[in-house]
Amino acid sequence: MSAPERQPETHQVDIAVIGAGPTGLFAAYYAGFRGLSVAVVDSLPEPGGQITAMYPEKKIYDVAGFPEVLGKDLVANLVAQADSAKPTYLLGRKATTLDDAEGGADSGLVLGLDGGAAVHAGAVLITAGIGEFTPRPLPAADGWLGKGVVHFVPELDKHRGEHVIVVGGGDSAFDWVLALHPIAASVTLVHRRSRFRAAESVIREVEDLGVSMITDAEIVELRGDPVLNEVEIAPKAGERLVLPADTVVAALGFVADLGPISSWGLEVTRKSISVDSTMATARERVYAAGDVASYPGKVNLIATGFGEAATAVNNIAVALQPGAKLFPGHSTDI
Numbered sequence: 001m002s003a004p005e006r007q008p009e010t011h012q013v014d015i016a017v018i019g020a021g022p023t024g025l026f027a028a029y030y031a032g033f034r035g036l037s038v039a040v041v042d043s044l045p046e047p048g049g050q051i052t053a054m055y056p057e058k059k060i061y062d063v064a065g066f067p068e069v070l071g072k073d074l075v076a077n078l079v080a081q082a083d084s085a086k087p088t089y090l091l092g093r094k095a096t097t098l099d100d101a102e103g104g105a106d107s108g109l110v111l112g113l114d115g116g117a118a119v120h121a122g123a124v125l126i127t128a129g130i131g132e133f134t135p136r137p138l139p140a141a142d143g144w145l146g147k148g149v150v151h152f153v154p155e156l157d158k159h160r161g162e163h164v165i166v167v168g169g170g171d172s173a174f175d176w177v178l179a180l181h182p183i184a185a186s187v188t189l190v191h192r193r194s195r196f197r198a199a200e201s202v203i204r205e206v207e208d209l210g211v212s213m214i215t216d217a218e219i220v221e222l223r224g225d226p227v228l229n230e231v232e233i234a235p236k237a238g239e240r241l242v243l244p245a246d247t248v249v250a251a252l253g254f255v256a257d258l259g260p261i262s263s264w265g266l267e268v269t270r271k272s273i274s275v276d277s278t279m280a281t282a283r284e285r286v287y288a289a290g291d292v293a294s295y296p297g298k299v300n301l302i303a304t305g306f307g308e309a310a311t312a313v314n315n316i317a318v319a320l321q322p323g324a325k326l327f328p329g330h331s332t333d334i
Contacts, residue, residue, distance in 0.1 A: 009117035011088055013037040015316055016111045016121035018095050018261070021049025023290030023305030024127035025078035030313040032085020034328055036320070039088040039119050041095050041111070048075035049129050054172065057156045057179050063302055093117065094132075098124065098264045098286070105284040122320045125312050126281075126288040127305070131258040131271060138167055138250040140219045148228025149248045153179065161185050163244040165231055167219060168251035169196040176249050177206050188243060189213045190233060214241070222248065258292070269294065279312035285319060287312040 015031050017024045020042035031038040046052050048071075051060075056072035063069055069077075090113065097112035101120065111119040135151035153159065153176055160183045166176050169191035181187050189206070194215045196203055206213070217235040222228055222245075231248060233241045258271055267274040267282040272294035279287045289308035291300045298304070318324050 009115075011039050011090070011117075011119045012121075013039045013088065013119065014122045014320060015039075015313070016041060016109070016119045016124045017087075017127055018042075018111070018124065019049060019127035019129055019290070019292070020044070020047040020089070020091065021127060021129050021290065021305075022051065022074065022078055022302050023129075023309050024049070024125075025075070025082045026306050027125055027127055027289065027309035027313055028082040028085050028087040029078075030085075030310050031316075032082070032087075033331065034313055034317045036313070036317060037088075038085055039090055039121070040082075041090045041093055041113065041119065043092065043094045043132055045092040047079055047089065047091065048072075050133070051075055052154070053133075054152050055175060056154050058175055060302070090117070090119070094259070096260045109285055123285040123287065123316045125279075125309075125316065126261065126273060126286065126292055127290045127309065128258065128261065129291045130256040131261070131292065133254040133256045135250065135254045136252040138219065138248070138252060141222055141248060141250060144222050144228060144248070147226065148222065148224060148246065149250060151250050151254075153249060156180065156183060159184055159247055162246035164188070164247045164249060165190055165219070165243065165245045166249045166251060167191070168249075168253070169193060169198065170251065170253060171198045171202065172253070173249075173251035174198040174202045174206055176251055177211055178202070178209075180249075181209055181211060186244075187211055190217055190219060191215050192218050217241075219248070277311075278315040279308055280315065285316075287316060 014036035015038045017027050017040045020040050028038050028040050051071040058071050059068045061068050094114045096114055099110045101108040101110055108122050109124050141149045162184050163186045164180050164184045165188050166173050167190050177187050177189055217233050219231050220234045221232040223230050231245045262268050265283045273288040275288050275293045279289050281288050289312045290305035314326055318326050
């Protein structure tokens, strides 16, 4: 007797949030505040978006109420806040399709995920940031990922006492140098140009620490068996150098792509989605907030995303519940 056919995984919620970064997590909390059920979808395996993937150990200074806060601590607090909404997390899952439910958009939307799962929702809120991002590879490091080469440093302490080479000339490269300098045996910055893209204040901070910076040079070979233990660096002028290296941080930027979202009938310009003052997109019952949303005068800040998330959810509440008030009252009134 054959096994019964397994039915595709389905979820039924009021709001499907695409993106589990700060904006998406605050949107999940606010959905619960409005009495709406919510599912949060993200292609990354953990909540936090770019913060978790790229700079969990960095301090953030422009979030209201926090003179400074580590990225990982901000995410942990947002997750704890969102817990009151009892969200369904669908992490490590990519949103692939968006269709109107039977009966049209007024009856809701069906969000398709890779693997065949589906989320039936009254509305969809896209908080996908810059979209799915793929790190730019280090040409000489082909085959070394996971054997000494990394793109991000989610746990600094894993590199305590190591010899670390950071490759790149932007803000991320300098941030990793500053974060690793106090705990690594040595940190060396390698950049293929003589000029850096990072902020001048950060460059001066690294220079004041006496960090070795090799410019106009590239890593041409990595060596070690089975894991990395040294790299060869080729300057544009002069002799090649061989340095000890337990880890190479390839901070060369990344390529961002909205992926399937671009084909959902939205107005997409320069990898962002146009919205109106209610955060509504060109498609009925589809909203956007955070860095992925665009309108005249937009400033991409975490703080901006929080306000947009609240605006979007309140307008969704009105769309889903005829007669509901746009302004729900203050949380202190509960």
